[in-house]
Amino acid sequence: MNPLSPEEMERFQKLSNEFEPDVQGPLVSTKQSSHAIAVEYANADPTLATKTGTLAVTHPMTRIMKGDGNCGWRAVAFGYFEMLFALRDPSRVQRELARIKSLNTLMDQVGQEEHLYEIFVDATEDIFAQISAAIQNGTPDESFLVDAFNEEYSSNSVITHFRLLTSAWMKLNPHRYQAFLPLPLDQYCATQVETVRTEIDEVGLQALVDCVIEGAGLGVEILYLDRSEGEAVTPHQLSPNRPNIATIRLLYRPGHYDLLYRAEPTVNMAPVVNYQYAMTSNYSPWEQGALSFDVNPHLMSIPNLMADPSYGMAPSPIMSPVSPTPAQQSTSPFRVSSPQDMFHSPVPSHAPVPSTIPISSPPPPMTSLPSRSSDGPQIRLNPLVMKPNLSRSLPITTPFKK
């Protein structure tokens, strides 16, 4: 019947079981330019080349997930924690931790045993603790999170936790998912969701978002890179009817998920601007009569150029040289921003005023320019600091939108 002996069969089965595609690189990469994706497809199908070219402009940064069978799960889990960190709201982190731990009841309800799932929950709790500490310490970037997710054991633990929550959620809400499944839901959960290396599919992803992500007020958007018509990747919002404070974006290529980041500059930029301003304002203008950086009429005439709305709130631009924030802010110009970030007080209120600079005598550019009003929006011109902001104020992405 079969030409292979049982031993040979077993040997092949073993080889097959132990086969792992030769995937390189870290489990979660650092944020990198998505231009590399465009280069990868430059000589491929023209549709793909066009779409990836557009993508590199609309979503200039990406984070590559290792294709080890967990990339979709890992991308969403990482995106979730990264977003929580980026929002920098300690009470939100605490609320989320409490919410995620309360979901243990879902696992209890479907008969998962606590002595088995507790190590997964512990791993997730540990990530929350790291995020809380990082926010408290003012850690400038998310590299601690990248490190944590590249530690395979804890990475797997968090993913397993999310898998078990998703599975429990699906079993408790079968009416929402069964119709989309090719096999009985219990069997689907046992063979596709609760396993250690099965890639997430669309139904599983929807359930993961419904159960774990949506409750955090976060949205998930998938951008499909395929040969369908069009010049840009096809976006799909997973919870379109809920208001989101931020969105995790996934690039989907058949069988693989990575993270994507839109062209969003850091919005909490005021300290950076003021820092530059105050640095230069300690010196007399290099050319008397030169137009100040603050009110260049040529730039004023550009419609819609970023007007700094925070100026009126800023106590004084000269306060900022002592603020520790500017250097930190500048290290990650693409930090994902949130509405929470957007209208923070631009200067830490506790920042002491340097005693050497009397507030009553403002720096030269201000005194020489009567046209500057103290309460209206101001245009800041320092090209160093304007660069990231310009991408938001000038419609550079418009040509690529259809």
Add this chain to the structure above:
Amino acid sequence: MDYTMEDTQNSAPDSLEATKLNAGAQRNDTQSVTKRLQAELMQLMLSPSPGISAFPDADGNLLSWTATITGPTETPYEGLILKLSFAFSNNYPYAPPTVLFKTPIYHPNVDFSGRICLDILRDKWSAVYNVQSVLLSLQSLLGEPNNASPLNAQAAELWDTNQEEFKRHVLARHRDLDDE
């Protein structure tokens, strides 16, 4: 403007930090595996299932266990004591344990070296499976072999065609193992 970020992430202090973290993480892995196996052992002792038992080997290494299954009633294995070995990796429970029948057994899904063909010990492994659930699955596999993918084709055929002959083979192959 990207390279400011690149710089911070690739700078030497960060890499050093990462190395230290990884060294710590390695230790934590072993601790986590140990913690998990201790929890399983505790569970097996507190609420034992009839017909199965398992205990870590006497060498003090929690990563290798010996288990027994008593052949279920109304199966050809009724009353037989079958010994198995469990070997856990440092990545357990994110990789299945290696499970072998140490007692010689005649079964469609077990080869003559004691290797077992069972999906949950391979690609369908889940991190919530455990020694107890694996033993329970094997116990039911004794009475309900999966003849669609046999390791022992003769046994599979006999199971379907001649139960009496099948049982004769089972008893002929069986040999009680002495305690080591």
